[in-house]
Amino acid sequence: MVKMTTREKIVSQIETIAKQQEKQIAALDDNLVLTDSGLDSLCFALLVANLEDKLGYDPFTASDDVNFPVTFGDFVRLYEDGAH
Amino acid sequence: MAHTRPRTLGGILRGAGLTGRRILGVDASVSLDAIAVGTSLAVDRQTLAGRSVLIATDDQMTAALAVIELDGVARRMVLSPPDLRPDYLAAIVDDAEVDAIVSDRDPGTFAAIGKPVVGCGLPVAAYEGAPSEPCATEWVLLTSGTTGVPKMVVHSLDGLTAAITTPPPRERPTVWATFYDIRRYGGLQIFLRAMLGDSSLVLSHAGETIVDHLHRLAASGVTHISGTPSHWRRTIMCATANAIAPDYIRLSGEIADQAILNALHDTFPDAAIGHAYASTEAGVGFAVDDGLEGFPASLIEGGGDVSMKVEDGSLRIRSPRGADRYLGRNAEPLTDADGFIDTGDMIERRGDRFYFVGRRGGIINVGGLKVHPEEVEAVINRHQGVRMSLVKARKSPIMGSIVVAEVVLNDNQPAASGEGWDDALKDEIIHLCRGTLPQHKVPATIRFVPALTVTAAGKLARDHA
Numbered sequence: 053m054v055k056m057t058t059r060e061k062i063v064s065q066i067e068t069i070a071k072q073q074e075k076q077i078a079a080l081d082d083n084l085v086l087t088d089s090g091l092d093s094l095c096f097a098l099l100v101a102n103l104e105d106k107l108g109y110d111p112f113t114a115s116d117d118v119n120f121p122v123t124f125g126d127f128v129r130l131y132e133d134g135a136h
Numbered sequence: 137m138a139h140t141r142p143r144t145l146g147g148i149l150r151g152a153g154l155t156g157r158r159i160l161g162v163d164a165s166v167s168l169d170a171i172a173v174g175t176s177l178a179v180d181r182q183t184l185a186g187r188s189v190l191i192a193t194d195d196q197m198t199a200a201l202a203v204i205e206l207d208g209v210a211r212r213m214v215l216s217p218p219d220l221r222p223d224y225l226a227a228i229v230d231d232a233e234v235d236a237i238v239s240d241r242d243p244g245t246f247a248a249i250g251k252p253v254v255g256c257g258l259p260v261a262a263y264e265g266a267p268s269e270p271c272a273t274e275w276v277l278l279t280s281g282t283t284g285v286p287k288m289v290v291h292s293l294d295g296l297t298a299a300i301t302t303p304p305p306r307e308r309p310t311v312w313a314t315f316y317d318i319r320r321y322g323g324l325q326i327f328l329r330a331m332l333g334d335s336s337l338v339l340s341h342a343g344e345t346i347v348d349h350l351h352r353l354a355a356s357g358v359t360h361i362s363g364t365p366s367h368w369r370r371t372i373m374c375a376t377a378n379a380i381a382p383d384y385i386r387l388s389g390e391i392a393d394q395a396i397l398n399a400l401h402d403t404f405p406d407a408a409i410g411h412a413y414a415s416t417e418a419g420v421g422f423a424v425d426d427g428l429e430g431f432p433a434s435l436i437e438g439g440g441d442v443s444m445k446v447e448d449g450s451l452r453i454r455s456p457r458g459a460d461r462y463l464g465r466n467a468e469p470l471t472d473a474d475g476f477i478d479t480g481d482m483i484e485r486r487g488d489r490f491y492f493v494g495r496r497g498g499i500i501n502v503g504g505l506k507v508h509p510e511e512v513e514a515v516i517n518r519h520q521g522v523r524m525s526l527v528k529a530r531k532s533p534i535m536g537s538i539v540v541a542e543v544v545l546n547d548n549q550p551a552a553s554g555e556g557w558d559d560a561l562k563d564e565i566i567h568l569c570r571g572t573l574p575q576h577k578v579p580a581t582i583r584f585v586p587a588l589t590v591t592a593a594g595k596l597a598r599d600h601a
Contacts, residue, residue, distance in 0.1 A: 072566070072570075073575065093503060093534055093535060094502070094503065094535060094538075094575055094576055096534045097502075097503070097532040097534035097535035097538050097580070098538065098580045100532065100533060101530060101532060101538055101540075101580050101581065102580070102581070105581065110533065112533030113531070113533050
């Protein structure tokens with residue numbers, strides 16, 4: 053089985069949550085501004101919780117000094133950096 | 137001026153028909169005939185006349201005997217629940233101005249308290265002393281709060297028994313039982329109900345398994361049983377639940393949701409099922425017998441002894457069944473200026489009924505939106521695969537908190553063998569929540585657990601961290 057990358061896991065979780073919450077989401081490219089993604093803050097809260105369960109890591113609480121991501125690319129990098 | 141003698145428990149028993157009536161414990165069974173004219177104290181009860189007494193026993197039976205004997209004799213009886221932390225004892229003795237401790241324990245247990253210890257226990261001996269003029273004894277109950285020294289709540293026998301009406305005559309003898317300890321308000325109500333009614337009483341026992349307990353209830357021919365919804369969920373999870381065949385099932389102490397009412401009806405189709413609202417402070421508010429969760433709005437609007445109102449979302453009660461006051465030097469006032477007690481139980485009107493939605497202190501804050509764990513649990517519990525659930529907050533860096541659930545499944549899981557059955561079941565439960573609850577109240581995650589912790593008071597353990 054091919055191991056999913058962090059990015060693929062994030063995309064997969066976003067699609068799951070969007071489906072559950074019946075949200076239309078924009079194409080997930082790196083320049084997409086998160087507030088335009090179609091996900092509301094509750095969706096993001098669910099996403100962060102689910103990713104913590106899948107990846108064992110929550111970059112938002114791992115450090116006191118978090119740069120809150122603006123674009124989808126920022127969001128992925130936050131997790132990729134934390135995974136190292 | 138006419139002088140009315142106060143009613144006392146012993147006086148009521150001595151004036152009643154006691155034939156065949158008993159208090160049944162796990163080790164011993166004592167006839168009310170013997171109790172009414174006997175003593176279980178190591179000294180003449182008159183040495184405790186006019187005194188403030190702490191009743192702190194290991195055995196519920198000895199507590200029951202001491203209460204019957206000392207009501208009308210002692211000035212004040214403080215009933216220590218079985219799980220009272222020893223380090224709170226000194227503060228309670230001090231605040232309640234306790235003169236003596238009545239106990240079946242080794243007196244050395246209380247050496248640090250510096251008060252005389254009066255032994256009590258079986259067997260019940262004939263009382264040789266002279267009858268005396270009864271006084272109106274204060275009954276002091278401790279609240280089952282989770283933090284700090286419990287509050288002491290002062291009741292009178294008249295208030296404690298004001299909700300008890302004379303039961304209609306029955307064909308088979310009434311045998312009451314309660315999963316509660318009788319030193320808590322819910323258990324004490326059943327103890328008094330059994331003593332004032334024409335019935336026997338089976339006591340619970342902390343060390344007994346639920347299966348052994350059910351067998352003992354069956355062997356005692358129990359007809360009326362009371363407990364919390366958590367007690368009842370645990371009961372119907374037992375394969376031996378059908379060993380008992382109660383005529384009447386009573387729930388109190390927690391929110392009785394539709395799922396537990398229906399499950400009890402399915403398990404005990406011949407039983408009448410009622411849920412009562414009561415608290416240590418406000419006493420018995422009302423009982424609901426229509427098999428539906430919540431209560432009719434007419435109860436709040438209606439007259440009668442018990443006045444109720446809703447303020448800031450919580451139920452307020454003014455009632456002759458309520459406590460007189462809190463006891464102690466730093467005691468807060470029990471009621472507002474109009475005599476209403478704030479129960480802290482949040483209620484919500486939907487149509488012509490009110491529904492309990494949770495405790496004021498238990499709210500989960502999801503990005504500024506309030507969620508009562510109990511309202512979510514009520515929806516989860518409706519799923520036919522679910523026996524009980526606990527909803528709590530999970531910290532979220534985005535929303536402050538989000539809602540998560542731990543779920544105990546029942547035995548009817550037809551799909552439990554197939555692969556992925558647990559994920560499918562979680563989806564079903566989430567789907568059920570989505571159909572009923574706003575988005576922020578739907579659990580983000582569901583975890584299946586083998587069991588949930590129930591406190592000594594019979595309520596689902598919630599840690600309000």
